[in-house]
Amino acid sequence: MAVEIDELDKAIIREVQAELPLVERPYLEIAQRLEISEEELLDRLRKLKQEGKLRRLGVILYHRQAGYEFNGMGAWIVPAEKIEEVGAVMASYQKISHVYERPTYPDWPYNLFSMVHGQSQAEVEGILEEISQKTGIKDYRVLYSTEELKKVSMKYFCEEDSN
Amino acid sequence: MNKELDNLDQQLLNITQRDFPITSKPYQAIGEKLGIEGSEVIDRIKKLKEQGYIRRLGGIFSSKELGYVSTLVATKVEEDKFYKVAEKINQYPGVTHNYRRNHDFNLWFTLIVSSSAKLEAQLAEIADLEGVKVLRNLPAKNLYKLGVNLDMQSKEQDRGEENGS
Numbered sequence: 001m002a003v004e005i006d007e008l009d010k011a012i013i014r015e016v017q018a019e020l021p022l023v024e025r026p027y028l029e030i031a032q033r034l035e036i037s038e039e040e041l042l043d044r045l046r047k048l049k050q051e052g053k054l055r056r057l058g059v060i061l062y063h064r065q066a067g068y069e070f071n072g073m074g075a076w077i078v079p080a081e082k083i084e085e086v087g088a089v090m091a092s093y094q095k096i097s098h099v100y101e102r103p104t105y106p107d108w109p110y111n112l113f114s115m116v117h118g119q120s121q122a123e124v125e126g127i128l129e130e131i132s133q134k135t136g137i138k139d140y141r142v143l144y145s146t147e148e149l150k151k152v153s154m155k156y157f158c159e160e161d162s163n
Numbered sequence: 164m165n166k167e168l169d170n171l172d173q174q175l176l177n178i179t180q181r182d183f184p185i186t187s188k189p190y191q192a193i194g195e196k197l198g199i200e201g202s203e204v205i206d207r208i209k210k211l212k213e214q215g216y217i218r219r220l221g222g223i224f225s226s227k228e229l230g231y232v233s234t235l236v237a238t239k240v241e242e243d244k245f246y247k248v249a250e251k252i253n254q255y256p257g258v259t260h261n262y263r264r265n266h267d268f269n270l271w272f273t274l275i276v277s278s279s280a281k282l283e284a285q286l287a288e289i290a291d292l293e294g295v296k297v298l299r300n301l302p303a304k305n306l307y308k309l310g311v312n313l314d315m316q317s318k319e320q321d322r323g324e325e326n327g328s
Contacts, residue, residue: 003230013229016222022205025187038187045185045222053228056310058183059176059208060218073264073271087307099307100235105299108237108268143271145262150253153219154275156229158256 005053008036010157012044016057017155060153063117070144071117072124074131075110077139083112086135090114095127110141167214171197175207176216226275232282233275234302236289237268244294245270251292255285268299
């Protein structure tokens with residue numbers, strides 16, 4: 001995959017994937033660390049955003065504390081010709097954050113995934129049930145995360161994976 | 164729910180989740196929308212971090228657009244070796260999420276690395292770990308949605324809108 005990212009952009013990404021400083025001019029503080037002007041940093045960030053490399057800048061919440069305690073992974077068996085339509089229905093729900101089509105295996109026949117965030121198990125299951133009724137897809141199950149073993153933000157362009 | 168969050172906090176979390184300004188004085192710009200000083204925005208964000216509402220304030224990058232490859236992996240792990248396996252998997256820096264789930268496929272993780280070759284190599288290593296019975300690589304074929312915005316205000320109302328849509 002030939003993605004061109006120069007060293008300055010990599011340095012900017014390393015900074016911005018951590019914490020934005022809580023000072024009046026946070027970008028100025030980062031720019032000074034990188035020995036560039038604030039304006040150049042802002043221009044580069046806007047460009048990274050425009051290109052889709054920077055998906056979003058802002059706060060990331062702890063779901064549980066924010067009152068979205070239950071996350072359920074809906075796994076669905078959807079015929080190929082219906083997948084686009086069903087995917088669109090799922091995507092329309094504010095409480096569904098991720099919808100992906102994935103490959104199947106003999107021991108894993110579910111090809112469409114929908115991650116639901118709700119305030120209770122009943123709410124999560126209610127949303128999935130509603131989607132099932134709307135789309136006519138009856139073959140699905142919900143997997144809950146019963147234990148968080150690791151959850152971190154990816155650190156791009158760090159030593160461990162630069163080779 | 165959200166007993167400690169007043170209306171301004173809720174608005175602040177909604178705004179800063181979606182649209183954090185890329186301008187010289189971002190906190191001041193947010194403050195103007197809320198009718199408060201930039202310094203109060205900073206104080207409130209500090210408080211929301213301390214109280215454990217905000218995990219991080221920063222950038223979320225697209226692994227694909229940065230030239231990385233990512234996948235979701237489902238594994239069946241023997242129960243008596245579960246935590247040993249989990250610990251070994253967690254040591255990979257590209258493993259960002261790892262959960263136990265209530266299924267025969269009892270351990271699910273995401274992996275982000277800088278090349279396909281590396282992905283294959285790391286998955287082969289993990290598949291070989293003692294206690295891993297089955298490993299299924301489930302890379303995304305199509306994406307229909309990616310984006311987390313948790314509405315901190317009037318959640319019940321939102322639900323109603325969804326019902327009507």
